[in-house]
Amino acid sequence: DAGVIQSPRHEVTEMGQEVTLRCKPISGHNSLFWYRQTMMRGLELLIYFNNNVPIDDSGMPEDRFSAKMPNASFSTLKIQPSEPRDSAVYFCASRQNGELFFGEGSRLTVL
Amino acid sequence: AQSVSQHNHHVILSEAASLELGCNYSYGGTVNLFWYVQYPGQHLQLLLKYFSGDPLVKGIKGFEAEFIKSKFSFNLRKPSVQWSDTAEYFCAVNALNAGKSTFGDGTTLTVKP
Numbered sequence: 001d002a003g004v005i006q007s008p009r010h011e012v013t014e015m016g017q018e019v020t021l022r023c024k025p026i027s028g029h030n031s032l033f034w035y036r037q038t039m040m041r042g043l044e045l046l047i048y049f050n051n052n053v054p055i056d057d058s059g060m061p062e063d064r065f066s067a068k069m070p071n072a073s074f075s076t077l078k079i080q081p082s083e084p085r086d087s088a089v090y091f092c093a094s095r096q097n098g099e100l101f102f103g104e105g106s107r108l109t110v111l
Numbered sequence: 112a113q114s115v116s117q118h119n120h121h122v123i124l125s126e127a128a129s130l131e132l133g134c135n136y137s138y139g140g141t142v143n144l145f146w147y148v149q150y151p152g153q154h155l156q157l158l159l160k161y162f163s164g165d166p167l168v169k170g171i172k173g174f175e176a177e178f179i180k181s182k183f184s185f186n187l188r189k190p191s192v193q194w195s196d197t198a199e200y201f202c203a204v205n206a207l208n209a210g211k212s213t214f215g216d217g218t219t220l221t222v223k224p
Contacts, residue, residue, distance in 0.1 A: 031210070033211070033212075042216050042217055043155075043201065043214050043216075043217065045211060045214075048210065048211055050210060055210050055211075056210065056211060091154060091155070093155075095212070098143040098145075098160070098162070098205045098212070099145065099157055099160060100145075100147070100155070100157075100203075100212060101157075102154040102155045102156065103154060104153075104154050105154050
């Protein structure tokens with residue numbers, strides 16, 4: 001299995017631009033998580049899905065952030081408009097039997 | 112709500128020293144417990160996990176952890192660290208009736224060669 005696949009691996013954009021991060025979970029895993037990691041705030045859970053349904057989005061910072069999971073094999077995290085404070089590494093993870101499997105992460109830099 | 116506390120934010124050791132990283136959680140019910148490791152510039156990956164049975168769990172690379180239910184603890188240990196163990200270590204709890212895993216703030220381990 002290829003593991004959790006995220007794209008892009010790196011993105012540099014300017015303030016105000018829309019950013020879309022993508023995630024393909026491991027086949028058969030029915031829970032998907034989006035995390036954000038920064039030096040200042042550490043690892044933060046943004047949102048998670050069970051069977052494609054958003055369960056808890058209390059970690060989403062504000063309305064500029066949105067996430068979707070249209071099917072079991074794909075999820076997106078969108079930031080519109082982006083701001084410099086959104087610069088972070090965004091990790092997607094899928095879960096099976098309680099264990100999280102993380103993707104390589106998407107490093108976002110907003111100038 | 113469940114929470115996880117990692118007592119040490121940054122630990123610095125010399126090679127061959129013994130390691131113990133503390134992890135305490137707060138949740139009254141049945142839990143699954145995990146330690147994840149994040150090497151510099153990489154993603155988190157599982158080091159070891161406890162679901163049930165023997166409370167002393169052995170993981171990869173010589174790591175082990177002991178679940179002490181009465182203390183709500185799941186401390187990570189390694190008898191002799193190596194320079195390659197330099198990484199950030201996260202303790203995580205997944206309560207069986209809660210959908211999400213809760214992570215501690217992480218402990219950065221620096222091993223000096």
